[in-house]
Each structure stands twice: as C-alpha cells, then as structure tokens.
Amino acid sequence: MIPVAEARARILATFGPLPAETVALPDALGRVLAEPVVARLTQPPFDAAAMDGWAVRADDIARAQPGSPVALRRIGESAAGHAFAGTVGPGEAVRIFTGAPVPAGADAVVMQEDCEADDGHVRVGRAVAAGRFIRSAGFDFTARQELIPRGRRLTARDVALAAGANIPWLSVHRRPRVAVLATGDEIALPGEPLGPSQIVSTNALGLCALAVAEGAIALNLGIARDTAESLAALAAGAAGCDLLVTTGGAAAGDYDLVRDVLADKGVTLAVQSTAMRPGKALMFGRANGVPLLGLPGNPVSSGVTGLIFLRPILRVLQGLPPDEPGGPHHARLGAPLRANDRREDYLRATLSRTADGELVATPFPRQDSAITSLYARADCLVVRPPHAPPAEAGERVTIIPLSGGCLSV
Template sequence: MISVAEARARILAAFSPLPAETVALPDGLGRVLAEPVSARLTQPPFDAAAMDGWAVRAGDIAAATVDAPVLLRRIGESAAGHAFPGSVGRGEAVRIFTGAPVPDGADAVVMQEDCSADDASVRVGRAVVAGRFIRQAGFDFAAGQELLPKGRRLTARDIALAAGGNVPWLSVHRRPRIAILATGDEIALPGDPLGPSQIVSTNALGLCALVATQGGMAHNLGIAKDTADSVAAMAAGAVGCDLLVTTGGAAHGDYDLVRDVLADRGVTLDVQAVAMRPGKALMFGRAGTVPLLGLPGNPVSTGVTALLFLRPILRLLQGLPADEGLPAVRARLTEPLRANDHREDYLRATLSVGADGMPVVTPFARQDSAITSLYAKADCLIPRSPHAVAEAAGAMVTVLTLNEGAPCL
C-alpha cells in the first residue's frame, strides 16, 4: 500500500487542463475561464449622475444656503438614455436623474432635496464642490481592463460583470466527460425489482451528482454484472471520455473482477491500494486511451475517495488548482479519539458552534463504511495521520468541511 499523498501525486500527474472552447455568455455559469475577460468598453462611458437632482456649475452656487438660495435658470433635462444635447452656462441648471449623462459645462450635481423648482427656474439651497455626485467616465472600469482572470470559475456576479463589459463570448475549458460504471450482481437501480440477495445501487448516482456539482458531465454506463464479458463490454462505453470511474470490483475477492478483467485487456495500474480508511481498495491506471479510477464498493468509501481523488482530478481538468482541497477549519473535539493505526483515517463527523462561539466537532460513534445515513448527515471529516496519538475531548483538531455543492452559486 502507498500513502494518500503518494497516490494523489501519481494520479494527478496523469492529468492536465482540457482544451478551451467558446461559449455564449449566458452559458458560462460555473465554467472555468481559459483566457481572461477584458472590458470592451469604458463603464460608465460618460460622466454620469449618482443622484436625482440638478446638474450645475459648482462656482455658481458656492454661496448657496437654505436661508439664501441661489436662483438658476432651468434649461432642460437629462435622463438615462436621453442626454441633454446642449451645454450648461453661467447661471443655468439642468434637471438630471441617476445614471444620466452630465451635460457639458456642468461639474456637479445637487440633490433634489436641496432644491425647489418651477417650470422656468430652480432655487439651490446648498453649495457643493466640483465633482459632487458625479461618477466619472471609467469610474467602474476602462476599455481593455482585465475584469476576470484566467482560471476563475464563473459565478452569477461574474456573468453580470462580463455583460457590463460588453463581452458576449467566453473562452472556457471544456467540461470533463466522466464515465461512471457500477459493478456487481448484488445491486439494482432505484425503483427496479430487487432479488432476494440484492440491494439498491447508490454509488453511481452519488458519483454522477458529485461530477455535476464540480462542473463535469457524468455519463452513467449502468451496472456491469459479475462476469468478465459484462465488465469489459460496459467499460468500453467510456471511449471518448476523459476518465472512467468504476465503483466496486477493485478488491481481491473472487467476484471482484474489475481489476483482473481490465488487466487482461492491457490496463496498466499505477496505484493498486492506498493506506487509508475508508477506501483502501482504490486503483488507478489507464484503459487504452482512457484513464481509469477504480473506487471501492462500500458507499462511504466511494464517497470519501471521490472527494479526495476524483474532485481534484475534475478541478485540474478545468484549469483549477488541484491542490486546493476541501476547506479546512480548526474545531474542538466533543469526544475523545483513540490512537490511530498505520492507515490514514477520515472520520465522519458534524460541526456545530460551542457555547463560547468556537467551532466544535463531534465524530460519529459508528464509522462503518456502509452507513450511508450517517455519511449524508456528516458535514465534515476528521483526518488522522498514520499512528496519530490519542486525543482527549476538548483538543483542537483540523477538520475538512464537506461543501461539495454546486460551485457556481
């Protein structure tokens, strides 16, 4: 067996970012930029009013007060989308609305609350300095300015910013195509009739969901039976994908056929077992032109190894840093932990807030890798290094938060 760190290094070394493709801006949500986005215009493209009020020359109203307002001649109006066509001269004012272009000659805006007006004139009851309530051209960004960097996963806010920069198309990394193959006579699809010795298949659907939340496209190949022909035939459906992920059949039991079937067909394995719990029966290699990641069959083992190995692969393929793992926080144990053995352990646990406002973590009493209900309830993992010493209740430990939800929100 090799360590988790060595397994990750070997696996990730086999991948590089996928090529770029061009997509329309509305289709960019959640995608990762292959090229930076630069503004195609200046925003705002003109000096614009930041308030509803009156566009004036600051020098004309330098002496204005509530008790001694300055009288200006009203010469027109500037509204958003409808600029005043003339120029503001001495003793003149233009009614202006938020976002409207500031007319030539004007250098300040007085809020409407500080003025009173009729059809011909406006009385200004407060002095303002030049530039007051004016957003200068380029106040937000200038044409040619980089708005979004290469390697950024686009959020809804990013889409809005690109739109403001008049950018209709984006260069993004192609979404990873991930083939998922479950194996075993003992599993059936949800809703299908169950035989007397069968259980419902959960791993493939969970993996497909994880791939989707991380920006990939999952292709569920179905369930292969425990025969060499079935495993080989269904695995062939991964041709054209960027990765084949199998679940189950990676151990050394009489019915664990994935390893042997693929080996008979020229698959080379760089990883065959990892010193971790859950998830020792993990393998990685290449099936022809398609990389192969074989995950264990127990559902919690599948979930944990997918987070530790599949998730960084998906990130790397999309041009993101693969070494940015699950977000880590420090938390206080509510229960003691026993000393660990030679395998790296990942205990399922829940996070909460203690009476003092500090994060506290509670490991589940049962850590069996078949208990899916507790894995769904978990919101963090407590990683424990090989031969870690016992920890008392109250000790501070590092926990990995399980926030594998949709990244584009």
Template structure:
C-alpha cells in the first residue's frame, strides 16, 4: 500500500488542463477561464450621477442652507439613456437621475431631498463640494483593463461583470468527459425489481452527480455483470472520454474482475492500494487511451475516495489547482478521538458554530463505510494521519468541507 499523498501525486501526474473552447457568455457559468476577461469599454463611459437630484456648479451654492436656500434656473433634464445636451452656466441647474450623464459645466449633484422645485426654479438647500455624488468616467473599469484572471471558475457575479465589460464570448477550458461504470451481479438500478441477493446501485449515480457538481460531463455506462466479457464490453463506452471511473471490482476477491480485465489488456497499474480508511481498494492505470480510476464498492468508500482523487482530477483538467487552497479549515472537537492505526483515516463529521463564534466539529459515533445516511448528513471529513495520537475534546483539528462545487454565486 502507498500513502494518500503518493497515490494522489502519481494519479495527478497523468493529467493536464484540457484545451480551450469559446462559449457564449450565457453558457459560461461554472466554467474555468482559459484566458483573462478584458474590458472592451470604459465603465462608466462618462461622468455619471450617483444620486437622483440636481446637477449644479458647486461655486453657485457655497452659501446654501436649509434655512436660506439658493434659487437656480431650471434649464433641462438628464436621464439614463437620454442626456442633457446643453451646458450648465452660472445660476443654472439640470434635473438629473442616477446613472445619467453629468451635463457639461456642472461639477456636482445635490440630492433631491435637499431641494425644492417648480417648473422654472429649483431651490438648493445644501452646499456641496465639486465631485459630490458623481461617478467619474472609468470609476469602475477602463478599456483594456483585465476584469477576471485566467484560471478563475466563473460565478454569477463574474458573468455580470463580463457582460458589463461588453464581452459576449469567453475562452474557457473544455469540460471533462467522465465515464462511470458500476460493477457487480448484486447491483440493481433504483426502481428495478430486486432479486433475493441484490441491492440498489448508489455509487454510479452519486459519482455522476459529483462529476456534474465539479463542472464535468458524466456518462453513466451502466452496471457490468461479474464476468470479464461484461466488464470489457461496457468499458468500451468510455472511448473518447477523458477518464473512466469504475466502482467495485478493485479488490482481490474472486468476483473483483476489473483488475483482472485490465491485466488481460496489458494495463500496468500505477496505483493498486492506498493506506487509507475508508477506501483502501483504489487503483489507477490506463485502459487504452483512456485513464482509469478504480474506486471501491462500499458506498461511503466510493464517496470519500472520489473526493480525494476524482475531485482533484476534475479540477486539474479544468485548469484549476488540484486542491482548493481555501478548503482546509480548523475546527474545535466536541468529542475526543481515539488513537489512529497505520492507515490514514477520514472521519465523517458535522460542523457548527459554538457560542464563542469558533467553528466546532462533531465526528459521527459510527464510521462504517456502508452507512450512507450519515455520509449524506456530513458537512466535512476529519483527516487523521497514520498512527495519530488521541485528541481530546476541545482540540483544534483540520477539517475538509464537503461544500466545494462549481455553482458559487
């Protein structure tokens, strides 16, 4: 067996970011930029009002107060999309609305709450300095400015910013195509009639959902029977994909055939077992032109190993760092942990905020790799190094949140 770190290094060394493609801005949510987004205009393109009110020359109203307002002649109106085309001279003012261009000659805006007006005159009840309530041209960004860097996964806010920069098309990395193959005579699809020795398949659908949540495109190849012919036939469906992920059949039992089928095809496995719990039965190699990641069959083992190995692959293929530097957190244990054995352990746990505002973590009392209910309830994993000493309640430990995905707002 090899360590988790060594297994991850061997696996990730086989992958590189996928080529770029151009997509419409409306289709770019969750995609990763292959090139920076550069503004195609200046925003705002002119000096603009930041408030509804009156555009004035600040020198005309230096003595204005609520008790002694200064009257100015009303000469026009400037609204968004409909600018005032004249010029503001001494003793004059223009009605202006938020976002509208500032008229030539004016150098400030007085809020409408500080003014009163009739059809011909506006009375200014507050003095303002030059520049008050004005957004200067380029206040947000300027033509040619980099708005978003290469390697950023696009959020809803990024889409809005790109639109504001007048960028209708973006260069992004191609989405990874991941084939998923479940194995086992005992596996039936959800909703199908169950035989006396069968269980419902959960792993393939869970893996496909993880692939989608991480920005990939999942291809569910179905469930292979426990025969070399069935495994080999369905695995052919991975042609053209960037990775084939199998679940089950990776151990050394009489019916664990994925390893045997690979051996018959001359595939040299670079990873065959990992010193971790849950999920020792992880393997990695190449099935022809398509890399293969073999994951265990126990549902929680499948989920945890997918988080540790499949998620970094998906990130790397999309041009992201394999591990999100923001992911590890520190939290205070609410219950003690026993000493660990020689395998790296990943405990399922929940997160909360204590009365003092400190993040707390509570490991589940039961950690069996077949308990899917608790895995679904988990907020995080607590990684424990091999031979780790006991940890008392109140100790700070590292946690890996399970909330990372492509749909950040």
C-alpha cells in the first residue's frame, strides 16, 4: 500500500488540461475558460444617470435649499435608449431617468424627490455637487480590460458579465469524457428483477453523477459480468474517452478481473493499492490506451475514492487546480475518536455550528463502507492521518466538505 498523497501525485502527474473549444455564451455555464474574457466595449459607454431626477449644472443650484428652491427651465427629457440631443445651458434642466445618458452641459443629477416640476419649470430644493448621481463612462469596465481570467469555472454571474462585455463566444477547455463501468455478477440495475444473491448497483450511477457535477460528460457502460469476455467487451466502449473508471474488480480475489483483463500489457500500474479507509482496493494504469482508474466495489468506498481521486482528475483535465481553493478546511470534533492505524481514514460526519459560529464535525458512530444512507446524509469527511493518536471532542481536525461542483452561481 502507498500513501494517499503519493497515489494522488502519481495519478495526477499523467493528466493535463484538455484542448480548448469555442462555445456560445448561453452554453458556457460551468465551463472553464481557456482564454481570458476581455471586454469589447466600455461600460457604460457614456455618462449615465444613477437616479431618476433632473440633469442640471451644479453651479446653477449651489444655493438651493428645501425652503428656498431654485427654479430652472425644463428643456427636454433623457430616457434609457432615448438620449436628449441638445445641451443644458445656464438656468436649464432636463428630466432624466436611471441609465439614461447625461446630456451635454449637465454635470450633476438631482433626485426627483428633491424637486417639484410643472410643464415649463422645475424647482430644485437641494444643492448637489458636480458628479452627483452620475456613473461616468467606464464606471464598470473599459474596452480591452481583462474581466475574467483563464482557468476560472464560469458562474451565472460570469456569464452575465461576459454578455455585458458584448462577447457572444468563449474559449473553454473541452469537457472530459468519462466512461464508467461497474463489474460483478452480484449487481443489477435499479428496477431490474433481482436474483437471490443480487443487490442493486449504485456505484456507476453515483460516479456518473459526480462526473457530471464536476463538469464532465459521463458515459455509463453498464455492468460487466465476472468473465474476461464480458469485461473486455463492455470496456471497449471507452474508446475515445479521456478516462475509464471501473468500480469493483480491482482487488486480488478470484473474481477481481480488472487488473488482468483490462490493464495494457507491458504498462506498469502507477497505483495498485492505497493506504486509506474506505478505499484500499484502488488501481491506476491504462486500458487500450485509455487512462484507467479502478475503484473499489463497496459503495461508500467507491464514492469516497471518487472524491479523492476522480474529482481532482476531472478538475485538472478542465484546466483547474486539483482541489478547490480556500482549503484545507477545518472544524472541531463533536465526539472523541480512538487512535488510528496505518491507513488514512475518511470518516463520514455531519456539520453544525457552535453559538459563536465555529464549525463542529461529528462522525457517525458507524463507518462501514456499505452504509450508503449515512454517506448520503454526511456533510463532510473527517480526515484522520495514519497512526493519528486518540482525539478528544473539541480538537481541531481537517475536513473535506461534501459540496461544490460546477453549478455555483
């Protein structure tokens, strides 16, 4: 067995960002930029009103007070999309609305609440300084300004910003294509009749969902039976993919065939087992020229190893760092833990907060790798290093939050 950090390093060293492709802006949510977004225009392109009110010359109303208003002659109107074409001269004002261009000659906007108007005049009851309630041209951004850096996964806010910068197309990294293959005579698809010794397959669907949540395209190859012929035939469906993920069959039992049947002959496996719990039975190599990640068959082991190994692979393929920024994350233990053995533990836990807002991670009493209901309820994984001493409630521990993905707003 090799340490988790070493296994991750060996695996990730074989991957790099996928080539770029061009996508229409409406299809860019969740994609990772291969090139930065650079504004094609200045926003706003003109001095614009920040309030509904009156465009004036600040000097004309310098003495205005609520009880002693200054009367100005109204000469027109400026609305969004319909600018006033003239010039504001001494003693004049233009009715203006939020977002409308400030007319030439005016250097301030007075809120409509501070004014009274009739057909020919407006009485301004408050003085304002030059520039008040005006958003100057370029207030938001200017043409040729870099707005979003390469390597960022695009959120809904980013899409809106790119639209405002007049950009209809974006260069993004191609989405990884991931083939997922479950193995074993003992599993059946959800909804299928179950034999007397069978259980429902969950791993492939969970791993496909993880891949999609991380921005990949997932291809479920189905269930390979415990024969070399079935395994090889279904695995052939991974041709052209960027990664083949198998679940089950990666250990050393009589029916664990992934290593012997799929691994390319003459290619040394980079990883054959990992010192972690859950998830010892892990392998990484190549199958028919496609990178092969073999994960365990126990459902929680499959899910946890997917988080620790599959997720960072998918991030690297999309031009992202292996892990989310801002880590590592920490919390206080909500219950004591006994000493750990030589394997790195990933304990499923819930999260809560103390009265002062500090995070508390409480591991479930049962940590069996077949209890999928508790894994679904977990908020995080508590990471316990190999040979960690006993820990008391309240001690600080490292956690991996079970959240995130490509659809952040």
